[in-house]
Structure formats: structure tokens, C-alpha cells
Amino acid sequence: MAVRQRAVTTLPNLMRSLRKGSPKAAPNQPLPSLRRAFSLYDQINLIDNVPEDQLRFQGYTDTGFTVNGVQYEGSLLCIGNLLLSWTPKKFSEITPNCLSIFQLVRPIPEILILGCGRYIEPVNPELRQFIRSTGMKLEAIDSRNAASTYNILNEEGRIVAAALLPYGVSS
Incomplete structure (x- = not known):
């Protein structure tokens, strides 16, 4: 003051x-x-200015997520503004094969945010190498923070992907 x-x-x-x-x-x-x-948040509030066609995580439960007002059960794969149901039910089921869509998608997202469930898990070297081979960077964090990070990067207009297990999943 x-x-x-x-x-x-x-x-x-x-x-x-x-x-x-x-x-x-x-x-x-x-x-x-x-x-x-005032803080930057007070000056520029991006949250209220999100286009309707842009994916936005609004909540999570132990079994799923709320995206744009719709409740989804199970794991989700988001690429830009495309939302897909994803097969892995626990972290050990995440393999290069279940992420093979990234060999086809163009443009390649700059980062893949991997939501590990309730706790951060170490990513096995084979999976890490596969993600690097696609040209993406990898960020493995708990699913709650992964959803928030996805929202922020997507709102910035960056090409981002998220592979999220429900928050209730633990190793």
C-alpha cells in the first residue's frame, strides 16, 4: 500500500x-x-471466458469426471477438445498400445498430462520412451491436478492431451 x-x-x-x-x-x-x-487473476479471468465448444473439467469423483456439465464414469482420454472413453482401469494397465492413437493424431500435442489416480506413480521406461518417440513431453501427476492443468493449458490455446484415471484409483 x-x-x-x-x-x-x-x-x-x-x-x-x-x-x-x-x-x-x-x-x-x-x-x-x-x-x-490486484492479482493477475483479478485483472484477467479466463475461466469465465471459455468458449462453449472447449472441454473443461469441472469436477471429479472417485469413479469419474464432470466435463462441460456432463458426468463421465471411468478413465478419459482428451486430445485438444476431443473427449474419448479410455480402457485402462488402473495405472499398471497403461501401455504404449493404449496410447497408440498418438501415432495417428495430427497435430501432435506438445504435452501429455497423465493422471495417475489418487497418487503420482512412476512411469515405466518403455511407456516414457514411447511418449517421447511421438514428440510429446510427459507430465505424470495425480488426476485432480492433471484435470486442472489440462484446463489451464487448453484455455491458453495450447495443443495438449490428457490421459486420466479416476481419482479413486490407487496402485
Whole structure:
């Protein structure tokens, strides 16, 4: 608040000196900060400006997810704004074969967010190598955070994919 108060008191003097054309009116005095005292979220709220055709995770349960107001049970695979039911029911069932769609999809998403269920699981080297071979980066996190990360990246207009197990799944 002190910075804002100083800016409010200094700004009129700075404006007067600029109007007079006197560049020496405020020697060695730093310019006031005009930064607002609000967060970026207060200034730009992307959540309220999401297009209707864009996928948005709105909730999760132990057995599924709510996407754009529709409840889905089981695992989901999202590529951009395409939503598919996905066969793995637990983390150990995730193989290169169940992600083979990424050999066909164009453009290739820049990142695959892997929602591991309730807990983060280590990704086996074979699966990690397969994902790298498609040109994607991999982020393996719990499904709750995976859904949130997908929302943020998708809202930014980035080409992103998510493979999500329900939150109630544990190893």
C-alpha cells in the first residue's frame, strides 16, 4: 500500500513537470510504480471466458469426471477438445498400445498430462520412451491436478492431451 500511496502523491508532480517541458524537474528520483494492487487473476479471468465448444473439467469423483456439465464414469482420454472413453482401469494397465492413437493424431500435442489416480506413480521406461518417440513431453501427476492443468493449458490455446484415471484409483 505504501508504494501505491507514494505513486498517488508523486504522479501529479511528475505530470506537472512533464507539461512544463522541464526534464530536470525530478533529477535522480525514481518513477513511481503504477502497478495495480490486484492479482493477475483479478485483472484477467479466463475461466469465465471459455468458449462453449472447449472441454473443461469441472469436477471429479472417485469413479469419474464432470466435463462441460456432463458426468463421465471411468478413465478419459482428451486430445485438444476431443473427449474419448479410455480402457485402462488402473495405472499398471497403461501401455504404449493404449496410447497408440498418438501415432495417428495430427497435430501432435506438445504435452501429455497423465493422471495417475489418487497418487503420482512412476512411469515405466518403455511407456516414457514411447511418449517421447511421438514428440510429446510427459507430465505424470495425480488426476485432480492433471484435470486442472489440462484446463489451464487448453484455455491458453495450447495443443495438449490428457490421459486420466479416476481419482479413486490407487496402485
